Amino acid sequence: SYVLTQPPSVSVAPGSTARITCGGNNIGSRSVHWYQQKPGQAPVLVIYYDRDRRSGVPERFSGSNSANTATLTVSRVEAVDEADYYCQVWDIFGDHPVFGGGTRLTVL
């Protein structure tokens, strides 16, 4: 089955840029969606179809997808961005979603 690989953690200083990757075989041919999960809260969709921001999501959040890596970029990182981030694609063969293992973004 299809596997998505995310780094367990990413740490950045406030005001800098965080890049969270999601690796998968030819993932560029699929649409990737990203969810943000703050401690003790439910996941929230932030990016869908690789790069479309959900309504209300700051423009600091952007997405890209090419070849074997999709990337969620958080510009001008703020303390409120500290959360776990999950990527997700749809496995059309198994007809079910596939989630990455999640990346914890820490703001130093």
Place this chain on the structure above:
Amino acid sequence: QVQLQESGPGLVKPSQTLSLICAVFGGSTSSGSHYWTWIRQPAGKGLEWIGRIYTTGSTNYNPSLKSRVTISVDTSKNQVSLRLTSVTAADSAMYYCARGYSSGEDWFDPWGQGTLVTVSS
């Protein structure tokens, strides 16, 4: 704006059946091109898809849980239900319901706040 609210017993004994409810507010469980889905997350771990039900009543389940799972909808109450039989400690998790957008590249939005289930005697 659609809002979802899960509820359930909190504590279930091993081998018993887990039953959860997802109440849908601001949207209809009986119409639309979307569907309703259940996803769970063990403490400190990642997300696992359980299954989904379309507004037509058609269902799909995670193969690893298929023999134990039933998802149904009560359109009169605008609620979606999850039933999981023969539970073990491995079924302890936060359970979320969410709306799924069906496009062949499906995504989930919004999610409920979740309900915590612990399987223990």
